[in-house]
Amino acid sequence: MTEIKRKLVVSASPHFRSKSTTTGIMLDVIIAMVPALIAACVLFGLRSLALTAVSVASCVIFEYLSRKILKRSNTVGDLSAVVTGMLLAFNLPSTMPYWMVIIGAFTAIVIVKQLFGGIGQNFVNPALIGRIVLMSSFTTQIGDFRAPFAYKNAVDAVTSATPLSQINAAAAASDTAGYLDSADIPSLVQMFLGERAGCMGEVCIAALLLGFLYLVIRRVISPVIPLVYAGTVAVIMFAAGGGSVSFVLYQLMAGGLVLGAVFMATDYTTSPVSVKGKIIYALGCGIITSLIRLFGSLPEGVSFSIIIMNILVPHIEHLAAPKPFGTPKRKKGAEK
Amino acid sequence: MKGVLKAVKKGRGGVDIAHNKNTAEMPVVRITPPPFVEIPMRQSIGAECEPTVKAGDRVKIGQLIGDSAAYVSAPVYASVSGTVTGIKDIELSTGVVSKTVIIESDGLMEEDSFQPPKVSDTKSFIAAIRASGLVGLGGAGFPAHVKLNLPQEAEIDTLIINAAECEPYITVDYRECLENSENIMRGVSAVKKYLNIDRVVIAVENNKPKAIEILSEIADKSGENVRVMQLKSRYPQGAEKMIILSATGRKIPPGKLPSDVGCVVMNVASIAFVGRHLATGKPLVSRSMTVDGSAVKNPMNVRVPVGTMMDYIIDFCGGFTCEPEKIVCGGPMMGTALIGINFPVLKGNNALLAFCEGDCAVKKETDCIRCGRCAASCPLSLVPTNVEKFLKAKDVKKLKHAGAAVCMECGSCAYSCPAGKPLVQYMRLAKAMIREGEAK
Numbered sequence: 001m002t003e004i005k006r007k008l009v010v011s012a013s014p015h016f017r018s019k020s021t022t023t024g025i026m027l028d029v030i031i032a033m034v035p036a037l038i039a040a041c042v043l044f045g046l047r048s049l050a051l052t053a054v055s056v057a058s059c060v061i062f063e064y065l066s067r068k069i070l071k072r073s074n075t076v077g078d079l080s081a082v083v084t085g086m087l088l089a090f091n092l093p094s095t096m097p098y099w100m101v102i103i104g105a106f107t108a109i110v111i112v113k114q115l116f117g118g119i120g121q122n123f124v125n126p127a128l129i130g131r132i133v134l135m136s137s138f139t140t141q142i143g144d145f146r147a148p149f150a151y152k153n154a155v156d157a158v159t160s161a162t163p164l165s166q167i168n169a170a171a172a173a174s175d176t177a178g179y180l181d182s183a184d185i186p187s188l189v190q191m192f193l194g195e196r197a198g199c200m201g202e203v204c205i206a207a208l209l210l211g212f213l214y215l216v217i218r219r220v221i222s223p224v225i226p227l228v229y230a231g232t233v234a235v236i237m238f239a240a241g242g243g244s245v246s247f248v249l250y251q252l253m254a255g256g257l258v259l260g261a262v263f264m265a266t267d268y269t270t271s272p273v274s275v276k277g278k279i280i281y282a283l284g285c286g287i288i289t290s291l292i293r294l295f296g297s298l299p300e301g302v303s304f305s306i307i308i309m310n311i312l313v314p315h316i317e318h319l320a321a322p323k324p325f326g327t328p329k330r331k332k333g334a335e336k
Numbered sequence: 337m338k339g340v341l342k343a344v345k346k347g348r349g350g351v352d353i354a355h356n357k358n359t360a361e362m363p364v365v366r367i368t369p370p371p372f373v374e375i376p377m378r379q380s381i382g383a384e385c386e387p388t389v390k391a392g393d394r395v396k397i398g399q400l401i402g403d404s405a406a407y408v409s410a411p412v413y414a415s416v417s418g419t420v421t422g423i424k425d426i427e428l429s430t431g432v433v434s435k436t437v438i439i440e441s442d443g444l445m446e447e448d449s450f451q452p453p454k455v456s457d458t459k460s461f462i463a464a465i466r467a468s469g470l471v472g473l474g475g476a477g478f479p480a481h482v483k484l485n486l487p488q489e490a491e492i493d494t495l496i497i498n499a500a501e502c503e504p505y506i507t508v509d510y511r512e513c514l515e516n517s518e519n520i521m522r523g524v525s526a527v528k529k530y531l532n533i534d535r536v537v538i539a540v541e542n543n544k545p546k547a548i549e550i551l552s553e554i555a556d557k558s559g560e561n562v563r564v565m566q567l568k569s570r571y572p573q574g575a576e577k578m579i580i581l582s583a584t585g586r587k588i589p590p591g592k593l594p595s596d597v598g599c600v601v602m603n604v605a606s607i608a609f610v611g612r613h614l615a616t617g618k619p620l621v622s623r624s625m626t627v628d629g630s631a632v633k634n635p636m637n638v639r640v641p642v643g644t645m646m647d648y649i650i651d652f653c654g655g656f657t658c659e660p661e662k663i664v665c666g667g668p669m670m671g672t673a674l675i676g677i678n679f680p681v682l683k684g685n686n687a688l689l690a691f692c693e694g695d696c697a698v699k700k701e702t703d704c705i706r707c708g709r710c711a712a713s714c715p716l717s718l719v720p721t722n723v724e725k726f727l728k729a730k731d732v733k734k735l736k737h738a739g740a741a742v743c744m745e746c747g748s749c750a751y752s753c754p755a756g757k758p759l760v761q762y763m764r765l766a767k768a769m770i771r772e773g774e775a776k
Contacts, residue, residue, distance in 0.1 A: 273708035
C-alpha cells in the first residue's frame, strides 16, 4: 500500500507560483540601465563607471548596515539598493566628488528608504531625494557639467552649459525660432545620441529608449507612465513653443525627462497601482515639469515634479481605486 | 454577439499558466473495485446526512445509505456491494469530521435495480435531481437540486454549461465532452425544458478543439437554442463570474448569485450525470478524477466509486515516483493541500495531484514592492496588496470597501506575486474579519 513517510507540505492555494521574484525584477531594471551606463562611459569617460561603482557600493553598504542596526532581515539580495545606487549616479554629472555621492547614497538609503520601513515603504523616490539633497547642498558641483569627449583632451576641464539651460535662456529672451538654429545648441541627432553636456545617465536618449523597450517587453513596467508623462510635456511644449516641432523634440530629449519618465516615475513603490491612477500621476508629472521649465527659475523640473507627484500618490490611489467586480455604479458626483 | 465580444474584451486579468493537460488523450478507466470504501455522510456544503444503514447490513450499489431532512443536503448511496462493517467519525480531506459508513466490498459490484425517474414538470424534475444525490461535480460540491430550485421571481434566460476546465492538469471535464456528449445533450435538454430556459451556452476554452467540435455537432443536431462559446485559454476563464460575463456580458453584483443576473451555471460533468440519471435512474455513486503530478508514476483519468481511499487510487496509478512533498486534492490553483493520503474520495473531488520536492515550491515571503501584479491579474478588479494592508491594520471598514468579500480565491494574485505573498490566505482572513465585524 502506498504510504507517506515524510511530512507533507500543507499551504494555502495556489500551489503553483510564477517564477517572478523581486530580485529578478530588480535585475531586469539593472540590465535596462546598462546601455545608458555604457553611453556615459563613452561620452564622459571611465569616471562615470567609477562614480556609479561608488554610488552602488555605498547604497548596498548603507542598506546592509541600516538593516543590521535596525535589527531587520538582510535585504541586500533583492538588488533594490543596486538600482537606487545606479539611478543616483545617473542623476549626477560625471565630475561629482565621490564623497558627495556617498552623502547622496546615505540620504537615499538610510533616511528615505530604511527609516520608512525599507523596500515598498518609502513614499518618495530615494535616488531623487538623494539628488535633490546634493543639488541644494552642492550647487556648484552638481552643475559642473563637462562637454562630451572633453575627457579625451588633456586641457583642463571647463564647465559646459546644458542644452536645456541654453534653450530656456533663449526662450526667456522670447526668441522661439532663432535660437534653435544657433550653432551653440547640439543638433537633434546629437541630442538623441547623447553628444551634449548633462548628468551622466540622462544624455543618451537612444540608450534610455533601449532600456525602456527592454522593460516593457519583459513586462517589468507598463508603458503608461512614460508615455503619458512625455506626451503631456510634448503637448504643453507644442503650445508654448508656438507649434514648433523641433522645440518639442528638444524639450523631450533635454534634461532628465526620458531618464525620469522611464526609470524614476515608474518606480513601483512611489507610483499608483491602477491604470487610471497611473494616468493621473503621469499627467501631473508632465504638467509640473513643463511649468517648472517654462516659468520656474530652475532649468530642470523632472526631479521635483516626480517627487511632488510621489507625495500625492496615496490620494490618487484613493480617487482612482478600481471598483470591485459587479459593484453598481454610484450616482453622479461620487465617481471620479 | 456584440455583447459577447465586449464581454471577452472586458474580462481582463487572470494569468497564463502552463496547462499541463497530460492526461487529455487518456480515456477514463474504471478502477479495479476497492476492497472497502469509506463513504462520508458530509459530502458537500450543507447538512450532514444520517446513516440509514447499520453495521452488518448488506448493501448493493446505488442503495441509499444516508439522508437528511435538511433542504441543503443530498442523499448518499452505496458505491460498492458488500457489508457495512461500521459507522465511525473520521476527518475528511476538507478538514471537517464526518460520520462515515464503511462498506467492505464483496468484489461483485452488484447493482441495485433502478428505474428511470418519472419526470413531468419542474417539481418532479427537482425531486428527481435531489433523489439522484447530485452535488456540483466541478469541485464546489453544492447540492444540485438547491441550485436548480430557482426562486419564483427569478427570470432565468441562460443556462451555461461550464466545460472551460481552466485549472491546469485536470482533464475529466474534457473527457466527459468526448466520451459522454449524448448524456450532456440529454441533460441540457431536460434542464432547459423543466426550468423553462430560453438559451444554452456551452463554454469551452479554445485549447480544446476536439471538445468544441463534438459539442458543436451535437448542439446543431439537437435543433435547440444551444451554442458553443470558445473562451480564451487563460486562467480563470472558467470561474462562474467570468463565464457569465463572457456568455452574457453581465456582472454578478457583490453578494449576489448567478440567478440574480438571469443565469444558471452547471459543470459539464454534472449535466452529463443529469442526462445519464434521467435515462437510467442510477444515482451518483462514482465519479471521474484526474490523477497526475510529477510524483505519480502513471498519470491517468480514473472512474472511482465515491468513498474509495486515495492511497488505493495512487496504487492503481502505479504508486509514487518519489517521496511526494505535496499532495493536492483538486487543481493546483484552487485545490486543497492534504496532510496525508488516507482520505476517502468525495463526490466533488475532480483531481488528485502529487508533486515531488521542489515541483510546487512556495516562494519565500518578502516585502511587498507594490509592483501591482496582483491587481493587474485580479479578474475581479480587486487590489490584493491593499487588502493585505487593511487586514494587518484590522480595518474592517476599508476591507469592506476594498471588496475583499467579492474575492473568489482563484489564486491569480498569489501566483503572480514576486514577493511570494500568500494573498489568497490574506483574502480568506479578510473575509473572516468582515464576517466577524458584521456579527458584532
